[in-house]
Amino acid sequence: MRPVRALIVDDSASMRAVLNRILSADPDIEVVGMAPEPHAARAMIKELNPDVITLDIEMPKMDGLSFLEKIMRLRPMPVVMCSTLTARGAEATVEALRLGAVDCIAKPTGNPLEIAQDASMLCRTVRNAGRASVRRSLAAPGPTAAAIRTPAGGFRDTVIAIGASTGGVEALFELLPRLPADCPPVLVVQHMPASFTGSFAARLDRECQVRVVEATDATPVVRGTVYIAPGGATHMELAGGRFGRIRLRAGDLVAGHRPSVDVLFRSVAELGSAAVGAILTGMGSDGAQGMLAMRQAGARTMSQSRESCVIYGMPRAAFELGAAEREISLSNMPEAILGACRN
Structure with missing residues (x-):
């Protein structure tokens, strides 16, 4: 090569x-x-x-x-x-x-x-x-697409967990603005330097109907909010179930990363069928093992399709492991995630 x-x-x-x-x-x-x-x-x-x-x-x-x-x-x-x-x-x-x-x-x-x-x-x-x-x-992204309307029956009490790496920022700017203001809570691990995650959350917040924040320890997890894991020093987990809190904890690198998608997904796997997981574009395999734990516990899981990825690494690892139920193009991902959360 x-x-x-x-x-x-x-x-x-x-x-x-x-x-x-x-x-x-x-x-x-x-x-x-x-x-x-x-x-x-x-x-x-x-x-x-x-x-x-x-x-x-x-x-x-x-x-x-x-x-x-x-x-x-x-x-x-x-x-x-x-x-x-x-x-x-x-x-x-x-x-x-x-x-x-x-x-x-x-x-x-x-x-x-x-x-x-x-x-x-x-x-x-x-x-x-x-x-x-x-x-x-x-x-060259155009105007932000309109958010998807909340279905008549509303959403189940679920938690959405999303992992991404290389190319994920662009993907999240396409995905998150499509979520309605009352969607289930969303926890996101995006691999990026610690000094950038605050600005990333603030910029997304200006473009989304949902509230987007950089996660802080012990923050309650509520509907209509996206929590971006801080870069660098800690892993992000869900503690206390569907109506629990964010837990930021120190720890070694997992799958080469801190925060790690695997750590987040394993914590969300405890919710069983009340969890929905998605892996977006990125290099490596972070998230594959955690998503497998989610699927085995009864969660709905999906990964981004090869054709819509900047780098088809993390989604490929999840799909080949059997962790992702199906592969979905980025343009169809918001509907698929919300569909898995409907009553």
Whole structure:
């Protein structure tokens, strides 16, 4: 398998050098070029035909978001956003992921150990992006679709659990705004850096009829609310049954992640038939074992179809394990989830 061909776009010469050094040290990545701003990058894309672009958000002449929108509209391809860990950087990164960027990484900073950890994450993210499926139809989202109407009989007392990783932000921006304001509570684990989950929840909250919040420990789980697991430090679980509370707890990585979809799903499996689980696009297998526990306990389970995934990893693992009852396209996922919750 040939190396992933990467183009670095960043206005800082020192950051271009850092990124080049990190990526070039990985035998599965080839840095084919470096551009100081989008206009130069556009010419390099045509000449070098890279597999992946790493893109800075704040640049002169044209900011990264504007350039990303043009890329996804005119020449869709995997883009990894490089962001600073600031509130402004987090909000811009969430918008980039909504526009179709495959993933985001924090710019390498700190002491040698921290930079080494960032380097490992950067290389893994770029390698994964090289396998992503990016389509023009997913690149430039139009107006948010209207929420589905609550059925005449209402919803059962259920809890919805959703897991996602690479490509999941864009998928959740398509799925969650379709949920009506009185839908059953929704618990979401989306793999993303800790500094971004608050901005992610706030942005979703502005676009959804349901309330969307970053989860906090001991918060009661109520109808009409989506709880986004905080990134990085803790796992998120449901404690106390259908009318229980959020539990955030420290713990080792599970399936390579913290928070882990597997941990969330195993906690929700205790509800049996009062639970509904969905696995969306993402690399790896996090969530497959937890979803199997849910299905064996009587929950309704589903995974995103290959054709609608950015990366068909987590859904594939769940389906091949027999954890997901069926595969469903992203466009049909909201109806399927709500249908499983109807009285």
